[in-house]
Amino acid sequence: MSSPDMSKIKELNEKYEMFRVLNSDVIKGDFLFSVSDSFVTREADTLCGSEILEGYNPPFDADSVIAFKEAGGVPIGKTNMSEFGTVPYTNGPYGIPKNPFDAERTCGGPSAGAACAASLLDIVSLSLSTCGSVLNSAAYCGVYGMVPTYGKVSKAGTVDAGSSVDRVGVISSKSDDIVKYAKILMESGDGKKSQIKTVGIPKGVTDNVSDDIKKNFERNLEILKSLGFEPKTIELPSMKYAAIACRILTTAEASTSMSRYCGMRYGKQDGDYTLESDEFFTSVRTEHFGTPAKEAILLGSYMRMDGTRERYYNKARMVRELMIEEYQSALKECDVILTPTTESAAPLISETSEMTMVESFSADRFTAPPDLAGMPVLSVPCGYDNGGMPMGMMLIANHNEENKLFDFCETWNKQFDIVKPEAVL
Amino acid sequence: MEKDTLETVAHNAHLKLTEDETDKLHKEFTEVLNYFSLLDEVPVRKVTKLDPVGTAGNVRKDVPGSKINSDEILKGIDTYDGYVRGPRL
Amino acid sequence: MKIGLEVHVQLPTESKLFCSCSTAETEEPNANVCPVCMGFPGSKPVINEKALEYGVLLAKMLGCRIDDTTWFARKIYFYPDNSKNYQTTQHDRPLGREGVYYLNGKKPIRITRIHIEEDPGKTKRVGDSSLIDYNRSGIPLAEIVTEPDIATPAEAREFLKQLIQDIRHTIDMSEDGERSIRCDCNISVGKERCEVKNVTGLRNVEKALTFEAVRQTKLLKAGGKIVRETRHFDEERGVTVSVRKKEMEADYGYIDEPDLGVFNVKELVDSLDVKESPQNMILRLAKEYGIDEKTSKQYVSTSVDMAKLFEMLVSVADVETARKFTSGPISAGWRSFESDDSKNVDGIVSIVKEYRDGGITDVEGNLRIRSYMTGEDMDVISSGSSNLDEMISEFLDENPNVIEDYRKNDKAANRVIGHVMKQTGGAYSSSDIVEATKRLIGERL
Numbered sequence: 001m002s003s004p005d006m007s008k009i010k011e012l013n014e015k016y017e018m019f020r021v022l023n024s025d026v027i028k029g030d031f032l033f034s035v036s037d038s039f040v041t042r043e044a045d046t047l048c049g050s051e052i053l054e055g056y057n058p059p060f061d062a063d064s065v066i067a068f069k070e071a072g073g074v075p076i077g078k079t080n081m082s083e084f085g086t087v088p089y090t091n092g093p094y095g096i097p098k099n100p101f102d103a104e105r106t107c108g109g110p111s112a113g114a115a116c117a118a119s120l121l122d123i124v125s126l127s128l129s130t131c132g133s134v135l136n137s138a139a140y141c142g143v144y145g146m147v148p149t150y151g152k153v154s155k156a157g158t159v160d161a162g163s164s165v166d167r168v169g170v171i172s173s174k175s176d177d178i179v180k181y182a183k184i185l186m187e188s189g190d191g192k193k194s195q196i197k198t199v200g201i202p203k204g205v206t207d208n209v210s211d212d213i214k215k216n217f218e219r220n221l222e223i224l225k226s227l228g229f230e231p232k233t234i235e236l237p238s239m240k241y242a243a244i245a246c247r248i249l250t251t252a253e254a255s256t257s258m259s260r261y262c263g264m265r266y267g268k269q270d271g272d273y274t275l276e277s278d279e280f281f282t283s284v285r286t287e288h289f290g291t292p293a294k295e296a297i298l299l300g301s302y303m304r305m306d307g308t309r310e311r312y313y314n315k316a317r318m319v320r321e322l323m324i325e326e327y328q329s330a331l332k333e334c335d336v337i338l339t340p341t342t343e344s345a346a347p348l349i350s351e352t353s354e355m356t357m358v359e360s361f362s363a364d365r366f367t368a369p370p371d372l373a374g375m376p377v378l379s380v381p382c383g384y385d386n387g388g389m390p391m392g393m394m395l396i397a398n399h400n401e402e403n404k405l406f407d408f409c410e411t412w413n414k415q416f417d418i419v420k421p422e423a424v425l
Numbered sequence: 426m427e428k429d430t431l432e433t434v435a436h437n438a439h440l441k442l443t444e445d446e447t448d449k450l451h452k453e454f455t456e457v458l459n460y461f462s463l464l465d466e467v468p469v470r471k472v473t474k475l476d477p478v479g480t481a482g483n484v485r486k487d488v489p490g491s492k493i494n495s496d497e498i499l500k501g502i503d504t505y506d507g508y509v510r511g512p513r514l
Numbered sequence: 515m516k517i518g519l520e521v522h523v524q525l526p527t528e529s530k531l532f533c534s535c536s537t538a539e540t541e542e543p544n545a546n547v548c549p550v551c552m553g554f555p556g557s558k559p560v561i562n563e564k565a566l567e568y569g570v571l572l573a574k575m576l577g578c579r580i581d582d583t584t585w586f587a588r589k590i591y592f593y594p595d596n597s598k599n600y601q602t603t604q605h606d607r608p609l610g611r612e613g614v615y616y617l618n619g620k621k622p623i624r625i626t627r628i629h630i631e632e633d634p635g636k637t638k639r640v641g642d643s644s645l646i647d648y649n650r651s652g653i654p655l656a657e658i659v660t661e662p663d664i665a666t667p668a669e670a671r672e673f674l675k676q677l678i679q680d681i682r683h684t685i686d687m688s689e690d691g692e693r694s695i696r697c698d699c700n701i702s703v704g705k706e707r708c709e710v711k712n713v714t715g716l717r718n719v720e721k722a723l724t725f726e727a728v729r730q731t732k733l734l735k736a737g738g739k740i741v742r743e744t745r746h747f748d749e750e751r752g753v754t755v756s757v758r759k760k761e762m763e764a765d766y767g768y769i770d771e772p773d774l775g776v777f778n779v780k781e782l783v784d785s786l787d788v789k790e791s792p793q794n795m796i797l798r799l800a801k802e803y804g805i806d807e808k809t810s811k812q813y814v815s816t817s818v819d820m821a822k823l824f825e826m827l828v829s830v831a832d833v834e835t836a837r838k839f840t841s842g843p844i845s846a847g848w849r850s851f852e853s854d855d856s857k858n859v860d861g862i863v864s865i866v867k868e869y870r871d872g873g874i875t876d877v878e879g880n881l882r883i884r885s886y887m888t889g890e891d892m893d894v895i896s897s898g899s900s901n902l903d904e905m906i907s908e909f910l911d912e913n914p915n916v917i918e919d920y921r922k923n924d925k926a927a928n929r930v931i932g933h934v935m936k937q938t939g940g941a942y943s944s945s946d947i948v949e950a951t952k953r954l955i956g957e958r959l
Binding site: 039040046048053056058060062155156157158159160163164252253255256259260262264265266273274277278281301304305306309313 | 549555558592593594598642646767772
Binding site for chain 3: 513
């Protein structure tokens with residue numbers, strides 16, 4: 001393929017702010033990809049959306065970046081994300097990715113820039129799914145998003161938010177690209193085709209979702225029936241607990257991972273060394289961390305403190321195992337589980353900045369539970385609301401049954417007319 | 426969360442909050458913890474895994490050797506005479 | 515008085531615990547570093563299997579209960595030498611628990627737990643700030659925690675001495691100064707205990723504990739109360755000092771480490787065998803062969819191989835013969851023999867066999883063994899040594915109390931040695947004199 005028109009991409013980026021940095025030297029290759037700013041890359045520094053890591057440019061590539069390069073991929077830049085992947089909506093400081101369908105609306109948080117880039121450009125985006133972020137952002141931006149089973153794709157070179165939850169995922173506007181690139185990451189060849197017949201629908205799954213999402217979901221169920229699938233109601237009572245547990249674990253683990261940022265060894269090293277060490281660390285961290293990181297560190301530390309650890313951190317791990325049991329039990333009665341990807345189409349950016357923490361957590365209602373359980377997931381674009389904003393629905397398969405998702409992807413794509421945003425290149 | 430607990434947490438996490446920030450966070454966290462308290466309904470059970478799939482640890486043979494030169498490691502670090510600079514102890 | 519210790523021992527692996535950086539000593543700061551041990555964001559740890567092996571061996575040596583699985587945890591505390599501001603260590607599932615170590619082969623010191631963790635880097639105070647060298651960051655440590663079963667500072671020192679000897683033997687550690695032992699010492703004279711953190715070396719441990727014992731006793735006698743606190747040992751002044759109270763308040767906020775996963779160590783545990791510890795060998799030899807513990811201690815301390823040779827000679831001849839030759843010429847010549855690759859124990863054994871079969875006398879046997887081991891000419895030894903032997907035997911005849919005193923304290927031999935050295939004025943090497951003296955005293959014990 002020919003070299004991309006970097007000047008056009010730059011122009012688009014001025015408006016949509018999907019990339020924090022574009023690579024200056026983009027060579028020819030077989031395909032182009034973007035990399036979330038939480039993946040370590042040689043070509044550009046890695047900031048994870050935070051000022052405290054400014055200047056961090058270590059001499060190695062993340063394993064998934066290497067896998068793509070070895071397959072002929074060329075990285076074009078680092079995409080914007082919420083600070084260290086800690087909150088569901090990005091709010092700076094390097095740019096807020098604007099929704100390709102409506103620039104007043106959000107693209108999500110940890111995977112915002114990745115989904116935005118996949119929607120506007122003919123590329124695949126690599127991103128770390130944190131508390132369901134890959135699917136969230138894919139749905140908001142009207143593209144496909146896929147995350148393989150926990151542990152299937154190497155996380156070496158990714159800066160963790162929640163080490164026991166985070167997974168590497170891919171986002172693309174093309175369904176066969178999703179399948180192709182997910183397989184490259186999984187280092188798996190073409191497995192046996194997996195036929196899906198029964199689709200499990202959790203009871204109450206359309207309660208408290210927007211009217212558009214509800215109507216769209218019900219319409220799609222009819223479409224699935226016409227395609228030969230058999231919807232079946234299942235019970236997943238622990239989903240509401242799982243969404244909370246995912247947030248608790250991610251925050252608790254992230255607060256430990258972020259202890260290392262203290263004005264020494266990487267990132268900002270501009271503190272006053274004559275200060276006593278505790279003061280030094282406090283001054284650098286207070287100055288250079290944004291609000292999202294601070295909130296996550298404080299909340300996360302409380303989750304694992306002596307005296308509260310049992311109630312939060314440990315209970316969250318118990319909920320994980322409970323949720324996995326529930327999923328696996330349900331998946332004996334059906335081949336895959338189907339839910340909407342988000343409660344509504346992408347909110348207005350102005351709304352997200354007014355939200356309380358609890359309000360913002362509702363973004364992951366459907367995507368966090370399977371992320372907690374490490375289940376392979378796929379979000380497909382499945383409709384457009386009254387305002388023309390994309391909506392997505394997602395499938396959950398059992399551990400290591402990615403082939404079922406790939407199969408569905410192909411079937412769905414054959415009959416769904418994906419709408420590209422006007423601005424698309 | 427008690428306000429002084431929040432202050433202790435901030436102190437241990439090496440973050441300094443202004444009065445306003447403390448007030449705002451205190452309110453936010455109270456709401457969050459309220460929301461999280463839903464987990465109290467879930468009965469206690471044994472935790473058997475560290476992650477969703479129970480990853481078995483990888484081991485490495487005891488062979489020294491580095492793929493990356495120490496110069497490259499120290500390149501982005503504030504050093505003096507080969508030592509990493511740090512605060513007063 | 516109750517004393518408990520948390521002993522930190524560096525494991526002698528070639529590469530670090532979670533990365534392949536070399537553990538070799540180097541003058542250059544930050545020479546053996548990589549993204550992992552420098553805590554670079556995005557780096558992931560991978561464990562060194564040798565460290566797990568050493569850990570299992572030590573856990574077995576300490577008679578610990580070892581579960582089938584073990585895993586790691588993050589212990590968060592902020593300090594410049596801590597490259598992630600959290601230490602990857604073990605919390606909920608240490609490698610071994612509930613063991614026991616027999617001090618002097620008799621007094622049980624209960625071992626609460628043994629676990630593996632990474633060492634932090636090294637800080638250096640410089641002017642108004644600090645400089646850090648991360649060469650040590652990530653080196654594997656075994657931490658051994660005892661119950662407060664130790665009774666005195668002297669006993670603590672002896673415990674450490676024996677423990678270290680056994681550790682060195684179990685995991686093939688060489689004698690080494692700096693790669694030494696660090697202890698956190700807990701001591702209570704009354705009800706409340708204090709912790710003296712990070713004391714390096716046996717002498718300092720004894721000093722620090724002694725100072726603390728005195729401090730606490732004085733305080734209690736004056737009607738005061740001991741405040742439970744963490745203290746630091748100032749080596750130069752020989753005193754313990756209170757550290758800032760706030761260090762006590764920090765909560766480590768442990769979480770398990772998902773990046774490393776769970777390790778199934780059952781196979782390791784089943785396949786690894788712990789060599790008999792030197793302490794155990796000393797006791798066993800004394801018991802099995804009816805020799806003095808002093809003697810078996812001297813054999814094992816000189817060299818476990820020499821003690822093994824003693825056993826071989828017992829089976830070839832008898833206890834008395836083995837003891838005579840081992841205490842005599844074999845002990846004296848061991849150092850030269852050990853360093854010579856061309857020599858082996860068969861040479862010695864065959865000489866003893868000749869003696870056993872009546873082919874040579876014991877005096878001849880001594881000479882030949884001595885000559886074989888050290889390479890000295892037999893004639894030279896013989897003319898010298900017979901005179902020397904006469905002189906010493908004469909002294910012992912005139913001073914039989916030396917033998918009795920020697921039973922209590924082997925330093926009594928110095929009286930003989932001193933006398934002979936004065937008499938002979940440098941005609942014999944001190945090692946010759948020492949050997950002959952010990953041999954001849956040994957024969958009279």
